[in-house]
Amino acid sequence: xxxxxxxxxxxxxxxxxxxxxxxxxxxxxxxxxxxxxxxxxxxxxxxxxxxxxxxxxxxxxxxxxxxxxxxxxxxxxxxxxxxxxxxxxxxxxxxxxxxxxxxx
Amino acid sequence: xxxxxxxxxxxxxxxxxxxxxxxxxxxxxxxxxxxxxxxxxxxxxxxxxxxxxxxxxxxxxxxxxxxxxxxxxxxxxxxxxxxxxxxxxxxxxxxxxxxxxxxxxxxxxxxxxxxxxxxxxxxxxxxxxxxxxxxxxxxxxxxxxxxxxxxxxxxxxxxxxxxxxxxxxxxxxxxxxxxxxxxxxxxxxxxxxxxxxxxxxxxxxxxxxxxxxxxxxxxxxxxxxxxxxxxxxxxxxxxxxxxxxxxxxxxxxxxxxxxxxxxxxxxxxxxxxxxxxxxxxxxxxxxxxxxxxxxxxxxxxxxxxxxxxxxxxxxxxxxxxxxxxxxxxxxxxxxxxxxxxxxxxxxxxxxxxxxxxxxxxxxxxxxxxxxxxxxxxxxxxxxxxxxxxxxxxxxxxxxxxxxxxxxxx
Numbered sequence: 001x002x003x004x005x006x007x008x009x010x011x012x013x014x015x016x017x018x019x020x021x022x023x024x025x026x027x028x029x030x031x032x033x034x035x036x037x038x039x040x041x042x043x044x045x046x047x048x049x050x051x052x053x054x055x056x057x058x059x060x061x062x063x064x065x066x067x068x069x070x071x072x073x074x075x076x077x078x079x080x081x082x083x084x085x086x087x088x089x090x091x092x093x094x095x096x097x098x099x100x101x102x103x104x
Numbered sequence: 105x106x107x108x109x110x111x112x113x114x115x116x117x118x119x120x121x122x123x124x125x126x127x128x129x130x131x132x133x134x135x136x137x138x139x140x141x142x143x144x145x146x147x148x149x150x151x152x153x154x155x156x157x158x159x160x161x162x163x164x165x166x167x168x169x170x171x172x173x174x175x176x177x178x179x180x181x182x183x184x185x186x187x188x189x190x191x192x193x194x195x196x197x198x199x200x201x202x203x204x205x206x207x208x209x210x211x212x213x214x215x216x217x218x219x220x221x222x223x224x225x226x227x228x229x230x231x232x233x234x235x236x237x238x239x240x241x242x243x244x245x246x247x248x249x250x251x252x253x254x255x256x257x258x259x260x261x262x263x264x265x266x267x268x269x270x271x272x273x274x275x276x277x278x279x280x281x282x283x284x285x286x287x288x289x290x291x292x293x294x295x296x297x298x299x300x301x302x303x304x305x306x307x308x309x310x311x312x313x314x315x316x317x318x319x320x321x322x323x324x325x326x327x328x329x330x331x332x333x334x335x336x337x338x339x340x341x342x343x344x345x346x347x348x349x350x351x352x353x354x355x356x357x358x359x360x361x362x363x364x365x366x367x368x369x370x371x372x373x374x375x376x377x378x379x380x381x382x383x384x385x386x387x388x389x390x391x392x393x394x395x396x397x398x399x400x401x402x403x404x405x406x407x408x409x410x411x412x413x414x415x416x417x418x419x420x421x422x423x424x425x426x427x428x429x430x431x432x433x434x435x436x437x438x439x440x441x442x443x444x445x446x447x448x449x450x451x452x453x454x455x456x457x458x459x460x461x462x463x464x465x466x467x468x469x470x471x472x473x474x475x476x477x478x479x480x481x482x483x484x485x486x487x488x489x490x491x492x493x494x495x496x497x498x499x500x501x502x503x504x505x506x507x508x509x510x511x512x513x
Contacts, residue, residue, distance in 0.1 A: 025134050036134075036148045037115075037155020040127065044158040067133035070126070 002049040004085055007034055011042045012051065012082035015074045022055075022071035043072060051078030105142075108135055111149035118157050168506060172209050173219030175503035176384050177377070178496065179205060181227050182457050184376035192338055195376065199383040206387035213260050213389040220381050221253040228374060239317035239370045248313025252305050252378055256385060259301025263294035263389070298389060302382050307332045309378055314371045321363035322346045334364075335371040336379070447501035454500035458487035 002008055014031035015023060023031070029039055046052040053075050057068040074082060112135065116128035131152060138144045156162050161169070183198035211219070229245040310332035311325075318325055323345040334342060345363030487493045 025130065026137060035151040035155070036131075037151035037153075040131075040152065041156065041158040044123065044127075048158075066136050067129070069133050070130040 001081065002045045002051065004089070007032075007038050007042050008046070009086060009089055010034060011039065011046065012074070012078070013086050015052070015072065016079065016082055016086065020073070020079075022073045024057075024069040024071050028072065046078065047072075049078075050075060051081060105139075105145070108145045108149035111146075111153040115149070115152035115155075118160065120159065169211060169215065170219060171499060171502060172211055172506070173216060174223045175499055176202070176205065176209075176216070177220050177223040177227055177381065178454075178499065180224075180377045180380035180384065183380055184373075187376055188372065192336060195336060195379065198380060202380045202384045203387035206384045207391045209388070211388055213385050213392065214257060214264075216385050216388055217253060217256050217260065220385070221249060224252075224377065224381060225249045227377065239314070239320070239367075240373065241316075243316050244313050244370075245374070247315070248309045248374055248378070251312040252309035252382075255301065255305035255308050256382065259298060259305060260385070260389065263298040263301065266294035266297055295393075298386065302386055306375065306378055306382055310335060310371055310375050313374050314367055317367050317370055321348070321367055323363050323367055331368065331371055332375055335368045335375045339365060339369065443505055447505050450504035451497035451501040454497045455493060458493055458496055 010032040011028060011034070014028055017031070025036070025039060025043075028034075028043075029036060032039065034042070043052060043054075047054060051074060052072050054070050054072050056070055059068050061067050109132070112128060112131045115131070116124045119127055131149075135145055135148060138148055156166070180202060183201065187194045187198055206216075209216075225245060228240065228249065229242065307329055311328040314328070314331050315325065317323075318328070327344060343362035343364050345367065348361055348363050348366065487496055
């Protein structure tokens with residue numbers, strides 16, 4: 001499991017908000033407000049952890065007028081874990097105890 | 105556009121080879137979309153070029169590394185001033201303290217040398233609140249620090265290469281036997297290069313930083329190799345060069361003296377911090393060698409016999425007793441009470457040390473006399489400004505907390 005930092009949470013929340021749609025780097029930068037130097041290391045860590053998978057866009061660069069993009073998508077396991085972590089963080093921020101955990 | 109592509113290439117080179125090519129292709133594709141705004145392109149590529157990689161050191165680690173180097177320089181400066189105002193022989197315990205401080209940090213010797221260079225230059229060049237040192241201008245300090253840094257970095261590089269060129273510990277019975285004792289870290293390959301290069305770096309830096317003074321004072325450069333050791337000895341050890349009468353370089357009430365007194369008195373302000381920083385770097389290099397020697401042979405601890413086992417048990421008991429005493433006095437490790445006590449004490453000590461140094465340096469005439477008897481205190485001019493004083497106190501507190509935090513096991 002990747003270490004859950006604020007940046008990681010922002011990225012997984014943005015991918016969850018996409019509702020299963022693929023997102024490329026610039027879209028995720030806009031959605032999270034993270035700079036490129038923060039976003040890509042997070043994506044690499046999430047991909048290594050199996051939370052995210054990526055694929056290259058199958059397109060003709062000459063026809064599109066731009067190079068092929070790399071798209072990111074939450075895996076099934078990643079989506080489940082991401083939902084749990086984002087919910088836990090939201091509950092923590094609101095001061096409510098996390099479901100399934102007894103209060104300390 | 106070319107600059108951005110270059111930045112992307114630099115950024116990709118820092119990533120593991122198996123993903124670097126894909127990342128570069130992806131970034132180039134994203135960059136092409138941003139073509140309408142050069143600023144956005146530059147921000148995109150620049151952020152990737154400087155940001156930590158997924159496996160590399162984080163910003164927090166980078167900040168700690170830079171703060172540690174600045175703290176080492178500050179410690180060397182403080183200890184140098186303490187030595188100058190008391191007795192030259194105190195340079196030995198000061199060096200030992202620097203070595204102990206080095207073992208509490210995780211810097212690499214190469215990184216430490218590179219990172220210590222800017223604060224050391226700043227301390228010697230910009231830290232001078234009252235300009236009394238006759239030869240401590242840019243043409244003196246810059247060559248000295250550049251020579252020290254370049255020579256020491258080259259030495260560390262060569263010593264590492266010599267160590268790496270030999271067969272691994274598993275390669276021969278001799279090396280396998282040798283790797284069983286951490287003491288081999290002080291006799292292994294590259295050690296002679298390391299020690300000789302360190303001494304050469306100090307001598308060369310002293311010469312580079314004093315040539316301008318020697319030229320002005322009319323001292324022959326043939327004595328140059330002796331300037332470093334002589335600068336660490338008491339002022340009346342030797343005298344050479346033309347006799348100076350009280351003039352621009354001496355206080356009005358000073359007796360005529362040899363030019364060597366001014367040259368060496370000036371050099372001693374430079375050489376003491378350089379020596380202590382060199383000891384810090386050497387201690388880092390040797391502690392790495394000890395770690396390497398112990399980690400290559402896991403059974404080595406088992407083969408040291410009952411005597412050392414007994415000693416180790418006694419040491420552990422003694423350490424545990426000391427830890428218990430500290431815990432009772434300051435609170436458990438990491439507790440707010442202990443952190444506040446340690447950090448506050450360090451900050452107050454730093455403020456007191458800065459004020460004491462500034463007071464000692466406040467009288468230019470008295471300081472000019474100190475130049476002649478090798479007791480000049482120097483630097484900490486930055487502490488005259490409240491922001492400089494606050495930054496120094498903050499740095500001292502942060503580093504004390506960092507150095508006293510429990511070592512992960």
